[in-house]
Amino acid sequence: MTHTGTGFQATGPQPGQPPLLEMQDIQISFGGVPALRSAQLSVAAGEVHALIGQNGAGKSTMIKILTGAYRRSGGTVRFEGREIDFRTPKEAREAGISTIYQEINLVPFRSVAENIFLGREPRRFGLIDWRAVQQRAAALLESFGLQIDVKKPVSSYSTAIQQMVALARAVSSDAKMVIMDESTSSLDEREVELLFDVVRKLRDDGRAVIFVSHRLDELYALCDRVTVMRDGQTVAQSAMADMDKLQLVTTMLGRTLAAVVHDDAAAREANLARRGAQTLSAKHLAAHPKVNDVSLDVHAGEAVGLAGLLGSGRTETMRLLFGADPSAQGSLDIDGKTVALRSPQDAIARGLAYLTEDRKLEGIVPELSVRDNLTLVCLRTLSKHGIVDVKKQQEIVDRFIASLGIKLRSPDQPIRELSGGNQQKVLLARWLATQPRVLLLDEPTRGIDVGAKADVAKIVRELRDSGLAVLMSASELEELTAVADRAVVIRDGRTVAELNGGEMSEASIMDAIAYGSDGPSQLVEAVSAAHVEDAVEGPRHGA
Template sequence: MTASASQAPPSPDPLRSPLLDMQDIQISFGGVPALRGANLSVAAGEVHALIGQNGAGKSTMIKILTGAYRRTGGSVRFEGREIDFRSPKAAREAGISTIYQEINLVPFRSVAENIFLGREPRRFGLIDWRTVQRRAAELLESFGLQVDVKKPAGSYSTAIQQMVALARAVSADAKMVIMDESTSSLDEREVELLFTVVRKLRDDGRAVIFVSHRLDELYALCDRVTVMRDGQTVAQSTMADMDKRQLVTTMLGRTLAAVVEGDTAEREVHLARRGEAAISVRKVGARPLVNDVSLDVHRGEAVGLAGLLGSGRTETMRLMFGADPLERGTVEIGGETVALKSPQDAIARGLAYLTEDRKGDGIVPELSVRDNLTLVCLRTLAKHGIVDRKQQQAIVERFVASLGIKLRSPDQPIRELSGGNQQKVLLARWLAAQPTLLLLDEPTRGIDVGAKADVAKIVRDLRDAGLAVLLSASELEELTAVADRAVVIRDGRTVAELNGAAMSETAIMDAIAWGSEGQSALAEAVDAAHPEDSRHGS
């Protein structure tokens, strides 16, 4: 738990009338509903958590509130008045400021200039720089900060820049501040500094909407919570009335009573016959999201990497693939300690990485299916700089058939394929390179149910063929259906490893909620549910 958890927020007054009241919000994109009856109610003088997994609708809700999107249904009331902002500028002028994860400052301008940009005090028609600097310094001092406001904002740490962004909101007399993943790039000391300022805003009567996936932060700072899932509001509660397990299960949409465990006997068989370790990582870390992760993946097994969004799953895989620099810890491949300085190094060592962002980091949309599929192995297909088209075509035909890729022609642009078929092409791209370890980051995100089943079967077949697979997934049902073991990470640290029969959705959710304490909590829950088993030692 971070130091910030040491100061719990006061209990909110349930009788306060809401400063913001969003009811039955609806919006669709291309005929597909993004929000369906979503609600959010926030009072003045409270810090309100807005949480949910990727695609839950949090960002869409915020963009509707701030005028970036226009809703198609529902009502929004602010300070008791019906509002419908036509632009983010209109929202700011009404007293709603947003601070995003990527700080929106002008780095080469001074701290003082950034705070009052576009609203500079004037004297005789000219900007009164002395007043700008004095008022900026006084504002930051009220936050407990003493910095040189004449220095460029970009010369300060991310935490200080967050304070500058908060100061800008306060200087504009913001009645509500929205903080979207504002702590994701901060260390523990910087988080505590930011929390001190947020608490001051709350005590001054301002409302704060706090978006974060770090559970300890939510319980340290927030008064109430709204949970979204699949475009709907699924829970609204005080933080005190919803424990961590309830919060996790509500976000994931899996109640403990509804959990159906996988075939544990099959897992035990796979674990018994797995081969040597294809990769071992020990205490790896890189700021800010990976702090202390250790795991092994053996040939002939599939390991699930579990954790909430923001826990460091993607960042861990990027470190393992050499896509980001490793700051500490060791990586062993085939029993040899290696220093992977780039993805090229990792590929040469037999690693393959299917990225979470299929469209941004995976496909090359204007290239053909053929060129996309053979992108990684082009060097092996080329002689004197000329690609052997016959050999390339043979590879394409083999994987189109074996993975069941549906397409009109290999010359067809990959952008014309469905999401599931694009994902299969990317999987084929890496398999064509004949890897020994396959890193799969959310391989079923954004594809239909049928395609998900196809990808799951492909992963199981690859494992059975002796490949080592590390699979990251937000959907625990999908993860437990494929994986033999699960490694759970929380706040960038390995908190549990669950093997064979010990791996279940319930156990994973407990580990996410409580870390290593979750496993003992699970054992107590099992004993309470089946006392006759514990009496007989079964």
């Protein structure tokens, strides 16, 4: 692993082995805002290469530029030693680059064999040779160790089998490089291992695989090298053996142990000492494959942080707690009573409120006014015989506009005209108007500016101090620790650690994300040691 003057760590293919793919100084902007800035990616034939980063890091944009879905504004792309500039995904496929997305793009009601050779069917006397289609499909899947009836519709098989059918389609087209974008996110452990066996065979055949995933254990089990992206830039490239889990997490998050040593432990301990009764308690919640075993509790007058990397199951856990998704197992207690939430309406009736992660898709109604958006959930309590009490509605709107400092021209203007931060405040006001006892906040500061983030954090602390029970998820650990008194850390849909008061810090959360509750505590203790740089930056093996 080498370092450049900018701090970028780079390793390429082994000496004498030219890269199959080289992407250098890639740049692209959307609406004048840079999405990629001098991003790099180098992948060799016969390797499985991890491409990782938090949400918005630039991974998907890099893939779309490579496959011709986006046109780059700067930089060069070389494939098999030749400079290329694909204009469509079809051109990329014809050149030997095949992509398998998280949402499998197969034709559900066509057969397995048809899906594998769709558009490339062998012909005889000008007609499709269906026997040859089926024989070749069966032989290809058998080479993967899979024996299934290729004449059956692909929809009749599990997601894991469908993923392997998509892989078989890529191999049948003589793909030299296969891109797998979160392909394991919907699979259980047995299915993941089955898929990994196929990927290893592709690697052994000399094909390159770009593997996008947020599951750390998968990366170390499968990948040879890793490229880490953050904020539209490549920040590290390394052999997996030279970057341990903690270093990988800190690189992804853009934080080091040395930078997060300072924490206000005394204030957290004082808040915990003042908290009230347990309001919400979840035990062994599961809804496979995203949530496997999550336990947590929240008391009145405290803020609990739900920490974990993207894809760890934070959002899915929030949805289970709010009754938006059914839970397969586990129990949920509210105010000491076991409940079964069958819908969000049940949750609202029991005093829960849920601010979703995606403000635009699941939050605002763009064409409605601020007034209507703010009072959307509590309209039933403001209505009599189907007629809204406009005076009561206006009182609520005025009160929350003032208390949350919402900046707007008029309550009657469409909410789409407000800034992201003010839209988020309106959505928060929408839930506060229901007078909840438990507030579930999923990435409440995503997509808003720095000033608005500080406003939201201040509001959340005030709500906590007023006696509300708050569970808050956030990717940015600095924001989480600025609000939370405790942290529950989840990884791969499981609770792996609970950090209380003085135990909680950015460093301890990162340590738990990397290693779980059984992690080597000396990594956190190393923060205060004189050799902290070695503890953070030095390559470690056997992670």
